[in-house]
Amino acid sequence: xxxxxxxxxxxxxxxxxxxxxxxxSEQPFLYDVRLQLAEPAADRIEETVDYRTAVELVREVxxxxxxxxLEAMAAAVADALMERFPLETARVRVRKPQVQLDAPVEYxxxxxxxxxx
Numbered sequence: 001x002x003x004x005x006x007x008x009x010x011x012x013x014x015x016x017x018x019x020x021x022x023x024x025s026e027q028p029f030l031y032d033v034r035l036q037l038a039e040p041a042a043d044r045i046e047e048t049v050d051y052r053t054a055v056e057l058v059r060e061v062x063x064x065x066x067x068x069x070l071e072a073m074a075a076a077v078a079d080a081l082m083e084r085f086p087l088e089t090a091r092v093r094v095r096k097p098q099v100q101l102d103a104p105v106e107y108x109x110x111x112x113x114x115x116x117x
Contacts, residue, residue, distance in 0.1 A: 070110035
């Protein structure tokens with residue numbers, strides 16, 4: 001049996017983007033994280049994903065470098081989560097609400113999925 005742990009709309013500021021001006025000052029990035037793992041045998045945090053650790057891991061990846069692509073940032077977060085926790089799958093969507101385009105848009109986003117094995 002499996003369970004899914006989710007963090008929706010996790011806001012971590014960062015200096016990411018293709019354009020140099022996007023990397024000059026912080027802007028919000030929203031992370032939607034879906035983690036699938038074996039169902040815990042007991043009601044103990046050690047047997048599942050500790051949200052606090054997951055949030056800190058996302059923050060560490062965001063602060064580790066300036067990403068140009070949302071795709072690369074989502075992949076780095078998914079890889080770090082897979083490495084840290086005994087996950088079956090990790091799905092990470094990164095949304096950029098302050099994207100600047102020639103037309104109105106609510107946000108841009110990229111989603112990466114990783115699976116063990």
